Every structure is written in structure tokens, then in C-alpha cells.
Amino acid sequence: MVITLRDYAKIRRLFNSGTSKRAIAKKLGISRNTAGKYCQGNTTPWNKKSYTRHSTIISDEVMDFIRQCLEEDELGGVRKQRHTAKRIFDRLIFKSHLLDMNGLSYRIIMLLLTIKWLTFSLTFIHGMLK
Numbered sequence: 001m002v003i004t005l006r007d008y009a010k011i012r013r014l015f016n017s018g019t020s021k022r023a024i025a026k027k028l029g030i031s032r033n034t035a036g037k038y039c040q041g042n043t044t045p046w047n048k049k050s051y052t053r054h055s056t057i058i059s060d061e062v063m064d065f066i067r068q069c070l071e072e073d074e075l076g077g078v079r080k081q082r083h084t085a086k087r088i089f090d091r092l093i094f095k096s097h098l099l100d101m102n103g104l105s106y107r108i109i110m111l112l113l114t115i116k117w118l119t120f121s122l123t124f125i126h127g128m129l130k
Contacts, residue, residue, distance in 0.1 A: 003045040015039040085110035
């Protein structure tokens with residue numbers, strides 16, 4: 001549930017009138033933690049923290065290696081012998097002493113390449129529609 005400005009005003013009004021955080025949460029159908037957070041007045045619904053998560057599995061070295069493999073495919077001009085997720089993963093395993101392979105799996109490489117392919121396809125389709 002997203003807290004609206006109207007909900008925030010209700011929370012503050014009820015809290016300032018002496019209503020407990022638990023009663024506010026029950027009355028508005030929100031969690032006690034959410035009610036408590038907004039009762040203090042330090043947090044407001046319009047000031048959200050930006051959330052950035054840094055990948056712990058895919059290091060910069062691994063991403064650079066994958067990019068390098070894909071660039072080799074583009075520059076090589078070979079149609080059938082492109083790097084598949086399996087080939088990239090096997091090359092990463094072979095070079096694992098050089099790269100940080102903390103928790104990296106074939107499935108993750110496969111998902112990365114799928115996302116890259118979908119992004120490329122959507123960009124290509126968007127360009128064709130213009």
C-alpha cells in the first residue's frame with residue numbers, strides 16, 4: 001500500500017491527538033512499522049530514499065569479460081559460432097583464477113544474455129517503428 005498525503009495527514013493528526021501507533025495502524029490498515037515511521041514525522045511519503053543495489057555476484061571484471069566476448073562476436077562477423085551463455089560460462093570457469101566468481105552460475109550468465117538480447121531487440125523494433 002502506498003501512503004498518500006491524505007493518509008500521512010491522518011497518521012500525524014491521530015498521533016498528535018494521542019492515538020497509539022498500534023491503533024493508527026489498525027484503523028488505517030497499514031503495518032505498525034509504517035505507522036511508527038510516519039508518526040515520528042522524520043519520514044514523509046514524498047521524500048523516498050533512492051535505492052541502489054550493487055551486484056555482489058556479477059563483478060565489473062565478469063561484466064567486462066562478457067562484453068568482450070560479445071564484441072568479439074560482432075567484430076568477427078561469424079554467424080554460427082557466436083558465444084552462447086554456455087560458452088561464456090565455460091570461458092569464465094577456465095579463467096576463474098583471474099576473475100571473482102563469487103556465486104556466479106550458468107543460469108545467471110544465461111539471464112544476463114537474455115536481458116541483453118531483449119534490450120537489443122526492443123531497441124531495434126523501436127527504431128523500425130519510427
